[in-house]
Amino acid sequence: MKLMIINGPNLNLLGKREPEVYGNTTFEEYFKKLKQKFPEVELEYFQSNIEGELIQKIQEVGFDYGGIILNAAAYTHTSVGIGDAIKAVTTPVIEVHISNTHQREEYRHVSYISPVAKGVILGFGLQSYDLAIQSFLG
Numbered sequence: 001m002k003l004m005i006i007n008g009p010n011l012n013l014l015g016k017r018e019p020e021v022y023g024n025t026t027f028e029e030y031f032k033k034l035k036q037k038f039p040e041v042e043l044e045y046f047q048s049n050i051e052g053e054l055i056q057k058i059q060e061v062g063f064d065y066g067g068i069i070l071n072a073a074a075y076t077h078t079s080v081g082i083g084d085a086i087k088a089v090t091t092p093v094i095e096v097h098i099s100n101t102h103q104r105e106e107y108r109h110v111s112y113i114s115p116v117a118k119g120v121i122l123g124f125g126l127q128s129y130d131l132a133i134q135s136f137l138g
């Protein structure tokens, strides 16, 4: 099965960024471990700080891949365009977050992704991505 992890803005700074919220591990380190843990999955990873590039990637893979694991980061709370892109494609999307956004500021309680996602996993640290992969494997 081919799965694409898409990470949004500032997630390229994992390991450095607010470690008390997001931990000390870089996504590159974690991604290597994920690939070892799920050798049966063709796992790919894309990160961008630019909203349009995230939409472009969803369109690019969204008719062929088995699943998309999307952490749209701050765009989760603002992006009608990313929500529309998810609606437009046929590949199911799981929304993930590292932190439990419902325990944080009120503006993080809104998601334009949740209503169009297959499911939502949040608050388990980087393990949220593991759980999303497992959900696709059934």
Ligand code: DQA
Residues within 6 Å of the ligand: 009, 010, 011, 071, 072, 073, 074, 075, 076, 096, 097, 098, 099, 100, 101, 108
């Ligand atoms: C995040 C939560 C968002 O509110 C925030 O803007 C992020 C990361 C998370 O994974 O916990 O950048 O998506």
